[in-house]
Amino acid sequence: METDVVSNYWNVYHPGGVRGPEAEPYLEQKIAALIQELPVLGELFDIHWKIGEGTFSSVYLATLKESRSSGESKKFAVKHLIPTYPPARVERELQCLRNIGGADNVVGIEFCVRSGASVAFVMPYIRHTKFSDYFCNMGTVELKHYMKALLTALRKVHMFNILHRDVKPSNFLYDRRNRRYLLVDFGLAQEYKEEKKVEMNKPQPMDNYCVKRKRTDENKRELLEETQKSETESRCYCFGKPRVCSLCLTRPSQIASRAGTPGYRAPEVLFKCPHQTPAIDIWAAGVIMLCILSASQPFFRSPDDCTALAEITALFGTDKMIACARKLGKKLLCSEQVPGADIVSLCQKLRARVDRFPNRKYRINSPKTVLEENYPPEAFDLLLKLLEVDYKTRITADDALQHPFLRGL
Template identity: 40%
Template sequence: MSRIRGIEVKVQKEVLQTRKYGLNEILKKKNEDQSTNSKDDAEKHQIKELLQKLPRLDKIFDVHRKIGEGTFSSVYLGSLRQHASLPETEKRWFAIKHLVPTAHPARIEHELRCLQDMGGKDHVIGVELCLRNLDTIVFIMPYIPHKKFSEYVGEMDAEELRQYMRALLIALRHVHSFGVIHRDVKPSNFLYDRENRRYLLVDFGLAQRLCPAPEEPPAERAPPPAHSNGVRKRTREEEELASGAKRMALDLSTGRPVASPATPAVVASPRRVSAVMREPAAGGASPPAAHGAGARPRCACAGAAAVCAACSARPAPRAPRAGTQGFRPPEVLLKYPQQTTAVDVWASGVVLASALTARYPFFRAGDDVAALAELADLLGTQPLQQAAESLGRRVVTSSVRRGLCLRKLAARLRGTTSISTGSRGSACMRCRLPQEQCLCRDETKKADEFVEGRWVAGFPDSAFALAASLLDPNPRSRVSAAAALLHPFLASPSAPAPPAAPAPHTAPL
């Protein structure tokens, strides 16, 4: 009898829980617990396997848990074994980066050289130790506690954003002074300790040498070749082209690229965008359109949203493709081969735009053509086409976009009152929307101009002007990291406090 009563009590308890929390929530919690347990078991197995392959690591460090994972590496949190008896707050913590065994030795050597030469100052991470056993290689680097960018991007005020962007550009200025492009600048690679205001630029796995450093001997100026013979093998970039993974930053091929026909790409949206890739002519100008001696005849697809047979038969252009989708500048999307440190400057502009609008990720396109369509929406089709023309490329769209005002966009997304360009209640002549909802750019003024003392969405107007300079679609006119640090938004020792009661609809954007 007592057994039956116990079963009844258990059934009643489950019924009450189901009524209180809902059956779906209970099942969801169980699935989450099972998923967490399986994930923890997998991480423990990976740590155990790593320590077995690299016994020296087990003798020096206690490896606690995995704190990050990428295409070419996994990162673990570790501490010294000799400090095992110390409290957690007194231990010295390290980030243990385990590179995948399939990574090319030249790429690993290049990353290690970057950490040794540039790391340890100006918010750039250094390397404490490197351990290797056969194909198992780990980098031991400093660790700082940090949170995900998405957790605090909407909480940053003007002063915190100023310090954050200043630290990021200082790190980029230091890296660029060595003639190196980081190529993967994004919030997850710029660690931020909010409590102690510490910053670290990490992950040089995709870094690329722009030019030889003056102090390097001649034998070390160029990245080491991938193959010792003259036979060309398939590069990692070509192998991962279909999977959409990160591309290698080092050009490890020695032969001529294999010609492959370029196919027209069309984005599934109300507008069509196609990029016609051409080999740049002398001086970066577009290929000559007129017939004559030495002139290339005008193709049949000029001015059309398609690619003709003559253009399809040309060899596909080869250019560095490393980086993360959403942070690639126009020159990368258009496969321009002579890329510079302006690639990193554009990525820092995307980070700034995310912080101003409190939206991360800021760009969400899944492929390069869709990414060009997003840039056309934000910047306008004309600036994008002019930048492409200066690079010897052509961008054809089925509709004309005037571009959006980043100030109005930030005010809309943050839920603050936007500053209107006209009388309240009137409609915009271009988008036909009320002035309170209009996001059109004011074409009578440059986006990189600002009004001293004006605030938009809780940020000074100079912050939006800096974002416009960083997001210049033309890499040749895009501001450098060193020049950006002289911008009024970053040069001042501290950003002034916003006005207590800003008066809306009084100053034009």
Template identity: 40%
Template sequence: MELSPVCSEDISSYGGILKSDAAHRKRKISKDVELDIESLYKAVPQLSKVFRITDKIGEGTFSSVYLGEAQMHDGRREMFALKHLIPTSHPTRIAAELQCLTLAGGRENVMGVTYCFRKEDHVVIVMPYMEHQAIVDIIGSLSYEEVRLYIYHLLKALKHIHQFGIIHRDIKPNNFLYNRKLRTYALVDFGLAQGTADSQIELLKDLSGLRRVPRPVFGERNLNSCTPAPPTSKHAPLKTESLKAKKTEDAASYKHTSSNRALVSVRTSSSSQKPQRAPQQGLTCNCYLTDRVCNVCLARKQQVAPRAGTPGFRAPEVLTKCPNQGTAIDVWSAGVILLSLLSGRYPFFKASDDLIALAQIMTIRGSRETIQAAKTFGKAVVCSRELPRQDLRTLCETLRGQRSSADVTMVPEAGGETSAARRNTDQDETPTRWPNGPQLDTHKGEFPLVVGSRHVHPDTQRLQELIFYFIQFGPDAGLQDGKM
């Protein structure tokens, strides 16, 4: 076994607070952070023998990240990122994250793992520290070359982990670190990762529900698993064969939403209401593609599907609880990041719930395209009015509010069949109609909705067209006449 290059000298006498790091010397840590560091030392005493923890540099729902310095055997001092997982994390989830970092990390812009410490139910994953800049702080000053390189290296990392059958599920700027000075990149945080059917990490298959999980998580159903819970009703399951084929083809249930201003009907694979008593056999469904929902559809079981991810970056498949989710959901998130960088707006999508998020997607992609896409994966959508598809290039230029000749020739064409005349906009047009990302035009109460996907959503394909050029030609390729 290879010896560790880190000295294990007891440094607890330093109190765990080091002020020598130049990047953090200017900022005095708060009392709360000092208490958190001391609590971490108490929870995992082994850390005090190796690391001087200097600061708390990140915090999320399932973990906190600290900055630590270690004395190497060769005399060097090296910085590390210490990720402390919350004690309630399931062991399978922790082991799966470690396997992702071990198998795929350390190359192709994917963060690796250096050490791991455990004390009872406290686990600390140690990774190399990468100094980086938050995208929200530099998005307004990013050049097109930087955007191109950023997306290229992100897609390179995604291609790498997808080859191992890893679905990251939480692709966003905060999880793809960027050092602007050194032009280095790192994909981090596999805490929500799941696996494909051919994943090389068996534990991810458990988390994805691709094989039976031995036991529930802490006595409750795992919300990140798409394995349906066993039936609890005493009634026999509803026989859908008795329903009329024309009314139920490729659709499992019906969901109805309404407001005092407009009415939108969406047919999805789940219902927002609790299943009722199963109706008598022989009843037919007459509510398909109408503005009402029948008791037959209300009696259907709710569909269980993975919904993990960050709002604003989740694909339509996730928002609509589509059971068949693959690596395409990561590509969708990468496309949203690209739109955010090109438009200078972060976040690009900002919605209070899933339905509004779906409405925003339809506002960008168009109602006709959405309805056609829904038919391909067994779901249907009824929209109150037809919405045109937005030209993504024009949209990004308008939101950014600058149209210099250099920008026009560098931004890739988003809508290939859209004429140049239609791309022209008034330079005096107010570019801040959507100050927090594109918002649905609700002055008439219109709430168009898009539904999920089977494998690769056509909307995902449209975004792939926008970024395929990065994969095909690489980061150093140039554009001619503003075309791919």
């Protein structure tokens, strides 16, 4: 609700937590600076307050000045990008909003404003409820509609070969009163390209076959000796030791995207896999569902990638994670073997924990006890398919919408 958005601004976005009249000058300065950079916004809109803030942008609530006479006050979200934001990202985000947005719960764009290095997107605004107000008291039917809306949005995005790369509750707006949904923030979106498959043992043309076979036979022994020699020289002996050999220091560093919010990154992102697929968005959707089923938010509280891998390993077991790392060409060492947890019983225990702590911040507001809200087995089956650690066998958004838990809505 809008009152929640205002209080959220005072609590989160203002430095030092200053509230009331003391915070008004700061807000007025921010809005004045925005209008000074983009004068056309001041001509068209009344900008009220900041409703969101990220690393590269700030989002403001605005209403059309023309609507004041009619009394309608149509609302818009104005996303102002920082001047140092890379132009390529601005172009990619704008293309996503124009080509994908406007349908299937994906945010669209009304128009874009630019003056010098300052850019702002004017987008539709929906009033939305904070995730902390509903994640722990969402029933089965509401969960079905919520997950169907999220997966529908992701299916639409993936149809355009785009990875959102930052799926999380604050980027999936939910108007609980009117049951409206909106996937927002394509600032980290990236185009997805199919991984090139190398054809092994490709047959050679018959004209050249005899010549190449003869040349290989003549140099076979010499080539084998050179290969064995190079393998011996390139073998690393510092693995597992408190030092780094000169060979490892000369090797190129691994380059892989680590975009996304901690706690919602997929295993292949944590393993620094260079080729990332739409499956990373599906994993993030699974984490959101896990938060709801367990009434725990955030579920993963990882300060770094190593801790994140340890948390996932504790949930799914060392065997699964070691096999996942091996398929990605990595090696995962664990100090002990962990069998993995039973997801159903774990979620039930975590939900029951809420009632035992009356002073807990996120207490269940439903008159029913937590244990009376028993989610069906199909919900946990879908959860496990969304959180499959191997991205190649992880369910797609299209297949997830055909799952028995969501079928028939």
